[in-house]
Amino acid sequence: MKFNKKGIILALTIFILLVGVVGCSSKTVSETDKNIIKIGTSGGYHPYTFKNDKGELDGFEIDVWNEIGSRIGYEVEYVTSEFSGLFGMIDIKKIDTIANQITITEQRKEKYIFPTPYVYSGAQLIVQKGNEDVKSLEDLKGKKVGVSLGSNYEQIIKEFDINNEIEVVTYEDFLGSLQDVALGRIDAVLNDKLAAMTNVQKSGLDIQLGGEPISKIENAFPFVNNEQNKELVEKVSKAVEDMRNDGTLEKISKKWFEIDITKE
Template identity: 60%
Template sequence: MIKSKKIKAIIAMGILAVIAFAGCSSTASNQAQKSEQDKTIKIGMSGGYYPYTFKNKDNKIDGFEVDVWNEIAKRTGYKAEFVTASFSGLFGMLDAGKIDTIANEITITDKRKDKYLFADPYVYSGAQIMVKKGNDSIKSPEDLKGKKIGVSLGSNYEQIIKDFDKKNEIKVVTYDNDGGMRQDVALGRTDAMMDDKVSALAVVQENKIPLQLAGKDVQPLENAFPFVKNDENKEVIAKVNKALNDMRADGTLEKISKKWVNLDITKK
């Protein structure tokens, strides 16, 4: 009888242990899931690239990129934290783990694809030459020979010019400040500049800068969010892509686009 009671007690203890273990396992799983949902994504941006990312009249970060990431955060459960820095330093910050991705109209290039994982493209634009208003002598890269063209330091536009200019007949001037670059072109210090077509148009219209588009797009651009290559970021990208696809399907991406640039730049 005593042995029977002991056996029952042992069995009961075993059952309780299993339940406790299952409960701990479930709690750990829930905590892991909650932790993943509460993950903060640090998003690097220049804060000086209207209308994509800029400081508004209240000195708060604003723009197309901010709206897109705030919506992604809502749909994924991630918390979006915006980190501003000079554009030329953003990729270094990404490599060092100081930020998780960059939202500054980052063009997908073969060189960047070798180094980073990219989410799906969310903006389609073009590399555009701009010149001082009234200057009709430049319509294409061919017309830049013997002239100076400005590009943002660290951008892909310098590479576009170099790929065309095999004989080094074009002088490329790099700028850490887009405003200074536009000002130099407007004053005739630099003959032209290359920028994202949509941004160039928006800046000219917003600030009444005496610049104009020179010819057609030099080449089409697909822009996306880059991440450091690792397994964790593959999971993050999968969630970001789902959010972007849902935003495109329900019209949210188009709405954000038209809010900032009066046209839909989110479809190819």
């Protein structure tokens, strides 16, 4: 069978077009058009973020971000890591933000941008049951206090303890710090008020709150401060405000805490 030059060119052109069509048709709309946001979380900070009895990631933070993702049209992917490594993961773009009760601080605002706060709480001391001697930062002088490594609670202690009179013990695992204070290995833990209240009630450990909250805190999701993230932060802010106004945030809060932690 003989083919002239024009016939060969035509056949090759048709072949190339067919390959292109087949190649394009193998990609679905969801694969090409979906938006994905990666959320970093420790998965070890009950009841905010933890693994449930089924081994699934669960908690207040997870419920909040599942709802935000739905409202802004993003598929949410969770990436778990030790808390102390989460900010590093943002910086190298392995994750987009952190859902782990991140407090807004002046130091963090120099590097990150935050949408509107979604939680209002306080920094709270937790002590061994029966300990009435530790109720303030002043009471920690000459004692050991546990904090989450890299947390704003560690920074609170350092800013107060200008004469290095307090021994700070850092933990990757919040429950580990509570177990140590219950056993008397350390004198107190400084952490989130709501997490403290929940674990006093439900952990079964011999612990109690130590005095009133040390300070008020506002929590939000940090994003690297760049032009690309500014539009996304605006979307997240609107979603959070809408969730607050229509009662969704309150509903999620009361599911985990029996009180509303999402309003000032």
